[in-house]
Amino acid sequence: MSNRLQRTLPLAALTSALLALAGGAGSAVAGGSTGHPVDMQMSLQPPVTEVMRSIHSFYDLTNIVIIAIAVFVLILMIIVVWRFNEKSNPTPSSTTHHTMLEVAWTVIPIFILVLLAIPSFKLLMLQYTYPKPDVTIKATGNAWFWEHQYPDHGGFSITSNYVKDETLIRDKIAGELRAGVEQAATNKDPKEIQKALNKAVSAEYTKRYGSLSPLELSQKLYDDAQPLWFAKKQPRLLAVDNEIVVPVNKVVHMLVTSNDVIHNWTIPSFGSKVDAVPGRITSTWFRPEVEGIYFGQCSELCGLNHAFMPIAVRVVSEQVFADWSGALKAKDREKAKAILEKVAAVQDGREVITPVADASN
Numbered sequence: 560m561s562n563r564l565q566r567t568l569p570l571a572a573l574t575s576a577l578l579a580l581a582g583g584a585g586s587a588v589a590g591g592s593t594g595h596p597v598d599m600q601m602s603l604q605p606p607v608t609e610v611m612r613s614i615h616s617f618y619d620l621t622n623i624v625i626i627a628i629a630v631f632v633l634i635l636m637i638i639v640v641w642r643f644n645e646k647s648n649p650t651p652s653s654t655t656h657h658t659m660l661e662v663a664w665t666v667i668p669i670f671i672l673v674l675l676a677i678p679s680f681k682l683l684m685l686q687y688t689y690p691k692p693d694v695t696i697k698a699t700g701n702a703w704f705w706e707h708q709y710p711d712h713g714g715f716s717i718t719s720n721y722v723k724d725e726t727l728i729r730d731k732i733a734g735e736l737r738a739g740v741e742q743a744a745t746n747k748d749p750k751e752i753q754k755a756l757n758k759a760v761s762a763e764y765t766k767r768y769g770s771l772s773p774l775e776l777s778q779k780l781y782d783d784a785q786p787l788w789f790a791k792k793q794p795r796l797l798a799v800d801n802e803i804v805v806p807v808n809k810v811v812h813m814l815v816t817s818n819d820v821i822h823n824w825t826i827p828s829f830g831s832k833v834d835a836v837p838g839r840i841t842s843t844w845f846r847p848e849v850e851g852i853y854f855g856q857c858s859e860l861c862g863l864n865h866a867f868m869p870i871a872v873r874v875v876s877e878q879v880f881a882d883w884s885g886a887l888k889a890k891d892r893e894k895a896k897a898i899l900e901k902v903a904a905v906q907d908g909r910e911v912i913t914p915v916a917d918a919s920n
Contacts, residue, residue, distance in 0.1 A: 594828055595794045595854040604827045607849045607874075611830030613682045620678060624671060686830075689844050693809035700815075700822030700835035700857065703864035707803045713888035719799040721867045724784035725764075726800070731787060732767075733760045792907045797854040802871040804899065806880040810846045823859035826872055834859060847874040851906050875902050 593605045606612040642648065697708040708716045733756055740756045768776055788795050805811050815824045817835040825832040829845040847853070857868035875883070879902050886895035 593849065594852050595797055606828060606830065607847050607851075607853065608829045608831075608845045609848075610682075610686055610845060611828060613678075613685055614830045617678050617682050621675060624675065628671075686843075689812065689842070690810045690846075692812040692844070694805055695812045695814065696803065696805075697814040697816070697840075698824050698835065700817040700819075700824070700861070700868070702819050702862055703857075703868045705824075705857075705868065705870055709884065709887075712884045715884075715887040715890075717801050717803050719801045719803065719869075719871065721796060721869050722793075722798045722800055724780040724795075727784050727787040727791070728780060729760055729764055732763050736760060736763065790909065792909055793852070794854060796867065797856065797869045797871070799869055799871045802852065802873040802899065802903075804873045804875055804880055804883050805847060806877045807847055807850050807874050809877070810844060813843045813845075814840050815842065816840045820861050821859050822857045822861050822868065824855070824870065825858040826853050826855035826870060828853045829855075829872075831855075832858060847872075850874045850876065852903070873899065873903065873906075875899075 593607060596604065603611075603615055603618060606615050643651070694709070695711050697710060699706045699708070704718060704720045706716055706718050708714060736759050737756060740759055741752055744752050744755055746752075768779060771779055784795070788798075791798070813824065813831065813833070815833050815835045816839060817837045819837060821837070822835040823832065824835055824843070826845070829847065831843045831845050833841045833843040835841070851874055853872045853874065855870040855872075857865055857870075859865075861868070879898065883895050883898045886892075886898060
């Protein structure tokens, strides 16, 4: 029996290695795009923080161990069925004890547990050893949107709601009508022009979609918004109207709480995931190393619109963050929006879009 087992080990190791390489290929597919899930992704999102890199390493190690054990046990089962059935082995062995085998199946699992425990403890220490923060943000979960406050940068707040298909379509209509509304306006005051544009957008939207049933409307909005999402270069149901902004290569402390039920603040590319509990403040930290936009969402079932609580974090240069936060401290939200839109257009590889009508008016 021992010799037969020894002969199976090289085959098990080879199979495990091939499967591990296949897992690595899945990681490579995911590496083509950072910040959000992509089609055909087989592994975790690409890491942009030290914590997430450590999570990746532990994930890969754990998968190698799991695959090796599964393949080894499968090979043993196949050998048992093939070599020790009644026809092939009519006289079964009467062996009841095997000292070396019993020692092996006790010691090897202990070794495997130690192999997994050491990097696991190191990862926990990294996650819960908080370096001195450069930026502190308080995230508050609500039903069903997020509010982020910057207490050490003047205390301004950013409220984030998910972007609907209807919003993109209204923006497109506004872009089509803007020139005509401005030309026809007798009062050239920007606020009056905006009011006239909002009214024209609502009328045109009603003309195009007002006669549809709720189900037809939902499908039509989805179909019409697809090319707009493609042009925007952001994922549907993960994009938000107001992104939060952090500087690259700076330590960010997140203080997380909730105003109603339990939510969960999660950004996979950062390796950050923490519950938002009413009446309590939990925390996490990250130090993003690559500029860009990174998406997450509430990861705790929190009610009717749980699926519509995305989070978007825009990582920018230190100077851009200083300009953006300075504008918000001065209560100049239009300037802050313009700064962010310019940077976002460069990062996302698209043209700068002029702000358009507010769909809520």
